[in-house]
Amino acid sequence: MSKEITPISPEGLEVANAYLQLGSIDLVCQSMGIERYKVVELMGKRETKKYIDTVYYDLGYRNRNNIAALLDEMIASKLVEAQESEIYSSKDLADLMMMAHKMRMDEIKIGLEAEKVAGTNIRNQTNVQINDGGGGKFDGTNYGKLLENLVNGDKK
Numbered sequence: 001m002s003k004e005i006t007p008i009s010p011e012g013l014e015v016a017n018a019y020l021q022l023g024s025i026d027l028v029c030q031s032m033g034i035e036r037y038k039v040v041e042l043m044g045k046r047e048t049k050k051y052i053d054t055v056y057y058d059l060g061y062r063n064r065n066n067i068a069a070l071l072d073e074m075i076a077s078k079l080v081e082a083q084e085s086e087i088y089s090s091k092d093l094a095d096l097m098m099m100a101h102k103m104r105m106d107e108i109k110i111g112l113e114a115e116k117v118a119g120t121n122i123r124n125q126t127n128v129q130i131n132d133g134g135g136g137k138f139d140g141t142n143y144g145k146l147l148e149n150l151v152n153g154d155k156k
Contacts, residue, residue, distance in 0.1 A: 012048040015039055020055055071100050 008016070018028045025043065029036050042048055075096050082088035 008047040008051050009042075009045075012042045012045055013051070015042045016048050016051050016055075019043065020052060067103070068100070071096065071103070075100065 015028060015032070015034070018032055019025065022028055022031060025036065025039055028034070029039050032039075043052075075093065078088070078093050078096060082093065
């Protein structure tokens with residue numbers, strides 16, 4: 001299972017778990033007695049989506065590790081069968097190998113996309129703009145006049 005902790009609100013957790021059990025937003029609404037817009041809102045949050053994806057892909061039969069182990073077992077079985085019978089179709093074995101390779105490449109691609117998204121997750125950003133008027137050392141604004149007086153000294 002993923003070692004990364006996904007922060008999620010208690011409401012989002014309840015809705016996500018109900019969705020994982022029932023498989024339908026309408027059934028979640030009926031079983032929990034919550035209006036559809038609220039369930040959709042909670043399901044649309046990034047944290048809830050990440051929690052559902054984590055549970056869906058890291059647990060149960062669809063766990064990528066279980067699928068990979070099963071595929072490895074099938075490949076090993078085909079190799080044993082081929083060695084014992086000395087008559088086999090290389091297409092079956094090639095198809096299994098291509099499937100294993102495609103699954104691995106898809107997993108790598110998803111991981112890279114997740115890292116890219118995680119790296120650009122800026123929560124707070126402060127931008128500063130400095131307008132200097134573009135003309136000469138000090139512009140004609142009050143701020144420019146103040147700076148000119150501070151730098152050159154007050155000549156009055």
